[in-house]
Amino acid sequence: MARAELVENLNKALSLELAGVIQYSQHSYLVTGTDREVYKKWFRDQAEEAQDHAEVLGDKIVALGGIPGVEPAMIRQSIDLKEMLKQDLELEREAIAIYMAAWASCDDNDLPQKFWLEGQISDEQMHIEELEKLTSERTAKVNSERIILREVS
Numbered sequence: 001m002a003r004a005e006l007v008e009n010l011n012k013a014l015s016l017e018l019a020g021v022i023q024y025s026q027h028s029y030l031v032t033g034t035d036r037e038v039y040k041k042w043f044r045d046q047a048e049e050a051q052d053h054a055e056v057l058g059d060k061i062v063a064l065g066g067i068p069g070v071e072p073a074m075i076r077q078s079i080d081l082k083e084m085l086k087q088d089l090e091l092e093r094e095a096i097a098i099y100m101a102a103w104a105s106c107d108d109n110d111l112p113q114k115f116w117l118e119g120q121i122s123d124e125q126m127h128i129e130e131l132e133k134l135t136s137e138r139t140a141k142v143n144s145e146r147i148i149l150r151e152v153s
């Protein structure tokens with residue numbers, strides 16, 4: 001039944017969001033050096049957003065007749081900032097995959113759930129793009145022939 005599969009997928013997404021709350025929070029505690037000035041708040045903001053997403057999922061699962069789970073997914077730990085960002089990117093990629101699986105498990109005519117999930121998928125994609133930039137996996141592609149260098153006189 002599509003509804004049961006949807007609830008199961010939403011529960012997997014919930015476990016990833018709960019892991020996000022813990023993982024981003026721990027990264028905010030552990031980040032040290034001058035990076036701490038920026039990344040303590042950045043990680044805490046991400047933890048808050050994961051918490052917001054978890055709450056929406058919990059409410060939605062109940063609205064669909066399910067029981068929200070209480071177990072977080074695997075939590076990745078590091079004391080190295082670059083490693084933390086890679087770990088967070090992996091978590092966000094897992095999350096978008098399960099949100100897309102949830103979308104695919106909706107009945108074709110269940111447009112309200114599909115539209116809601118599309119908003120979630122769009123949010124997750126923005127996180128992924130930002131983390132890909134922070135880990136330098138995503139950069140602007142520059143066509144060297146088009147670069148106009150100014151001569152310094």
Ligand SMILES: [Fe+2]
Nearest residue numbers: 017050053095
């Ligand atoms: Fe999320």
